[in-house]
Amino acid sequence: MVSVKRLILDVLKPHVPNSLDFARTLAEQGAGYRVNFTVIEVDENTETVEIVIEGEDVDFDAITQALSSLGGSLHSIDQVEVVNDA
């Protein structure tokens, strides 16, 4: 079985919810998720962030759904780490 261990995403988000609330909501999407949030650029209404998500099997669909429900917009998937456990 192929599982996603690590994702690095380039995301544009509004200032609110703030980075802490955003990261918390992403971490709630799966048990054992580790979320690392780095603000790259800040504009008047938005900020560009790099999000690193690590877990045993990261659910990409749940992550993108959580992102858009908080008003974020996924620009690109910058890095992935996928393992075949079989």
Added chain:
Amino acid sequence: MNATGQFALLLKITRSHEIARRYFVVNGFDGALTTLGIIVGFYHAGDSTVPVIVSACLGAAIALGISGISSAYISEAAERSKALRELEEAMITDLAESAHGRAARLIPIAIALVNGLSPFVLALLIIAPLWFSPLFASIPLQPLEISILVALVVIFLLGVFLGRVSGRFWLLSGLSTLLIALATGVIIWLVSPG
């Protein structure tokens, strides 16, 4: 996230808890002071029946409630819609299904309810002694006097609440609003004919 958590998130996104608190106090104060004014007027006139006084106060309470709901909804919906449109332009995406979109639809309703219900409920509280006047038969005060006392207590408590919000000494803040209510009562008493 449960419904309470979702609603808390929407309040946080729009920073609406401060707006709702301000509306609660401002319009609640309006409702309490208006009702106090009507009751003092009737008390000064002296020859009105309880049903007439209750009808007048209830009419004012309903009008204040509907005015509060409609005015707050119209202005808040316009503000939220403008803020959402600006954010959508900055994000270059449709945010209708995001928390921001939900906040733009739901928060104006919540704020309108706070703005409309605060004067309505406080006015009902003040006229309750008139409504239940047969129950106060053993108290050596007229129902109108009890209503005036309730109005003064409600206005004092609104001042206390404001004091706690602003960090001022609660008693001083409560006494300030009480002084405004007393001054209003005195003015009505002085200018009323008869």
